[in-house]
Amino acid sequence: MRLSLPRGRLSSCGGVSGPRREERFRKEAKQPKRVVKVVNQESAAQLTDNPVIVAKGLRKRYGDLEAVRGIDFEIRKGECFGFLGPNGAGKSSTIRMLSCLSPVSDGQLEVLGMPAGVAERRIKERLGIVSQEDNVDPDLTLMENLLVYARYFRMASGEARQRAGELLRFMQLEHRQDAAVRELSGGMRRRLVIARSLMHAPEILVLDEPTTGLDPQARLLVWGALQALKRQGTTIVLTSHYMEEAERLADRLVVVDHGTVLERGSPRELVLRIVGREAVEIWPEDAADSERIAEAARPAVRLSDRHGDALVLFSDEPGRIGEELVRKQAVPARMMVRPANLEDVFLTLTGRDLRE
Amino acid sequence: MKQGSRFWRSAAAVWWRNFLAWRKFWRSSILLNFGEPLTNLLALGLGLGAYVTVMQGVSFLQFIAPGLLAVTSMNAVTFDSGFEGYDRLNSNGVYQSMMTSPLTVPEIVAGEYLWEATRSLLYGAVFFVVVLAFGLVHSAWIALLPIPLLLFGVVFAAPALYVAARAKTHEQLFYYFSLVITPMFMFSGVFFPVQHLPWFVADIIYVLPLYHGVELTRELALGQISLASLWNFLWIVGYAAALMYLPVRALERRLTA
Incomplete structure (x- = not known):
């Protein structure tokens, strides 16, 4: 199993008290055998030019409707890349194609050096996908949701259990780990979906409108989590129609509308150039x-x-x-x-x- | 070989998901799937059985009990694949979340078959205990019953899952139940021998899977094994093989648009 995320190093994003953090480090020290691959600051900060996702002339048609009309973009390793646009702009269609959830109608799309239409399974093994709908399993507990998902990735059960515990702490859900998902608030569900998408330590995290419908507190927590992941070297791709979210998180973004790219650049650069x-x-x-x-x-x-x-x-x-x-x-x-x-x-x- | 083991491990993961979900409601689930056939057995077997004393050489109760066992399995499988399958696809996104993992649609469907086969066996076994308690089993051949029960898991799950994938509303699922499953239940020789029906009805019944399931279960319970039993068994195998792939395309269309 590839681990690009430093396992066991996920610090809780909403500020962890000193003793708890210490306890976690002690726990790590007790398990010297586990290889903790820490992505060092240098490599995380260094936005290398080698792109992890490349799209050229990408199109998506649904019958007569053309949702994506030939768009190009390159997403670099370690960056946070945003797709910004109004409803129906083609953001979700694009992100579904690069998540291998929807076949490409036309054009080229390579994810992690593999063609999206051909290597679906191998791509999905290295991708964390957070869909727009909170599709957590209502019949299972939080912990069960994570463990079942780990099985889909053929993770060993001991490893999965440990990872699930870490991620529930990371998303501040550990106190509800045995609760039924039905009882959760919208914000908690969304956090659980994000925790689930991280079970297999994906190299790229793809989120479709990650904070739509969340209250300000939950939104801050999610943003904190995404920033923490980015610091640890995870490439993040997200769609949003919240400007504040894009401004805060995205290193670079494209503004899309009617299935085409209107503008591209860093948030600051776009502001100065356009308005x-x-x-x-x-x-x-x-x-x-x-x-x-x-x-x-x-x-x-x-x-x-x-x-x-x-x-x-x-x-x-x-x-x-x-x-x-x-x-x-x-x-x-x-x-x-x-x-x-x-x-x-x-x-x-x-x-x-x-x-x- | 390695591909094969991956396929079955993926299917087993789907099975496990269904098992964990079922575990939360198993009492009510068993009660629901058990109550109806038991009512049929008691009301018809004892009530109607007082007038119809002998049917094809055995008591009426004895005649209908094995058929009701087959029906219990069919319903347990059909309801789960139909209603739960519809919900997994449409309301709670269980299949959608599976698709964000490396699982493929054929693996998901295979996992559903494993699970429905388990349900068929389990609910069949619960009903079997009742049949046994009534002293209605007369043959050691019944030991082979798990084989057809496991096959029912595929034979009845496949069309129900297909309908669940194609249905746009819950009502459309009910069409399947009231226009396909219920008539099949009434006419497939559970309560009376099919030979006495008009030939065109009998011919239709003869090509439906439940008829062969009912016949085979009865033959095993009563020890009336003959070449016809093998024939019934082959029909069930054939149905499983023919229907197996049916829901895959329908689900693919829904899950990878």
């Missing part, structure tokens, strides 16, 4: 007021947009819009200045029409 450094949100009194303010700010504005009843002006130079408005005595009654963010990029690229 600018600073956003000024203004709530004008009426249309005339709006017109007046927009006109006054014009020399400093790189891009303007409307979010609901707010006028949003973007600039590359922080403070410049404010200066212009003061100089021309057009300071609006209500305004807010903030750094431009990925959400601005997203709305600029994909528009504001509802996607349902």
